[in-house]
Amino acid sequence: MTSQTGTPDPYSNPLVFGQRLQILRQRKGMTRAQLGGLLGLTGSWVKSVETGRLQTPRLDVILQIAQVLRVGNLNELTGHDISVDLFAGPGHPRLAAVKTAVDSFPFRDQQGAPPAAHLRARLDTAWSARHKAPNHREVIGALLPDLIRDAQAAVHQAERAEERRKAQAILSETYSLCQFFVAYQPDAPLLWRVVERGLIAAQESEDPRAIGLAAWLAAQAHRDSGPAHFEAADSVTHDALAYLTPLLPDASDEVLAIAGALTFEAGYTAARRKETGVAWRFWDQARDMADHLPESYYDPVTSFSQAIMGAHAVTVAVELHAGGESVRQAAAADAVTIPSRPRRARHRIEEARGYQLDGQPDAALATLAKAYEAAPETIRYNGYAKAIILEEAESKTPARRRRASELAVRIGVLAA
Known part of the structure; x- marks a missing residue:
């Protein structure tokens, strides 16, 4: 169907590509100019596709659109049954067990929790195994369920305030490890539960590194949710840096590293916005912070280092x-x-x-x-x-x- 102006009506067929593109773009809170800029094209080009003046783009352009809009399956854009999950994996075999552990609620009358030192050693071993293994999701997926349950139990069974804060720091970092496993798998609600629980446990711990790590991962989750969430990513990043900055003159390498990682995150989000000068300025600041760390230092969570x-x-x-x-x-x-x-x-x-x-x-x-x-x-x-x-x-x-x-x-x- 064609309108009186001679322009094809994108709503005459609810399955046309242009209409799907417009709906998905608006759901992300993006203007045509923003989407065009992220594609290296123009807002006019986006309008022409949405209104039917231009035909459906080539596959490589469709894939680029899917990346920018974080479309999980090309069926959402094309209306055809193309079984290609771009951002959500098929679901790791160990995902169900990890989810069960995250969703469980330990009671005080359960079996006694391991000591904090024992949990810390297990968590360090898990990080080390993740970095060394080519099948890292399989490795940490096998370790996470028991580690999550024991860390949860340690918090609930802690009797003294200091003991409870230490347990909260370990639980928060356990959720950080869990987020690496859950990311890009087909369970967004689980990802956000992990993010939020990590932030809450970190705040309860009053531990600067735990707070920085949880904020770093929360910022990534917001940024990867699309342009409509960039402000939330920036808010978390800058709030965490404002908290950490006064502590840096006397901070350990581990706290310096998370501050450096957060500084780079601010640049990463700026780069997603195509703010060239801002992105490289934050990268320069992060590089200077890395130069103050020992040359051999490599952060086991963020990888921040020279x-x-x-x-x-x-x-x-x-x-x-x-x-x-x-x-x-x-x-x-x-x-x-x-x-x-x-x-x-x-x-x-x-x-x-x-x-x-x-x-x-x-x-x-x-x-x-x-x-x-x-x-x-x-x-x-x-x-x-x-x-x-x-x-x-x-x-x-x-x-x-x-x-x-x-x-x-x-x-x-x-x-x-």
Whole structure:
């Protein structure tokens, strides 16, 4: 159907792409100009697609839209039954057990909780195992249920105020570990329960590092929920920094590191907004903070360190859609080895995004193959990696199409 002005009516068929795009954009609280800017296009282009003046975009553009709008399945955009979950994984086999542990409520008459020192040692072991394992979700998924229950019990059974605060700090950090497991899996309500419980336990602990860690992860959850939540991400980040800053002159390396991680988070969100100067200014501040840490220091939760700043620079450039700068920063960052396997895999994915932005799809695929080697479970749950692979699986270059299809099979987005 066409209107009197000759413009196709997007509402004559409730399943057309343009209408779906408009609904999803408005749900995220984004203007056409904002969406166009995040896509590297214009608000006029978005309007033309929504009103039907332009046809449905190519697959690579649809995938980019899905990334920006955090669309979980392409069916929401296209109306076709395309079983591609970009941001929510298929659900780890251990997700149900972890969820049960999070949702349980321990009573005082349960079996006695382990001492705080014992819980601390188990939590440290879990973080170490996460960094070393290529199948890190499987490893921490096996440890989390008992760790969550015991940490919950330790809080409930604590008799003295100081003992209870220590237990709350451990419980909060246990929820931090849990958030790494739950992220990008198909249970958003569970993710937010974990975030909120981590924040509450951290506040009850009165421990600066626990408070900083919980805020750092809460800010990430808000930012990854889309542009409508960027202000909430900034609020959490800046409130936490305002609390920590007066403590820094006499702070431990662990507290200095979480302040540095939060400073970079402020830059990360600014980069998502395409605020170039603000993003790089926060990165510079975070780099200066990293330089005040021992060269060998590597934070077991945030990965904040001197070694990670090159990877952070790649992330800023990629989020700013600066392809050439992304590649330049990736070349500089490659001189440093990141100790954590999942964090190294994530860095490779960011590098691949940079190569894709710079028009180097073969380099992007080669880099994603390195990400798979470092930590297969990281790439399996990463929407950006899936988007690149699926786009190149339709390449007109046979060799590239074959490489992308083989990688798609390995990570489980295409059937063998």
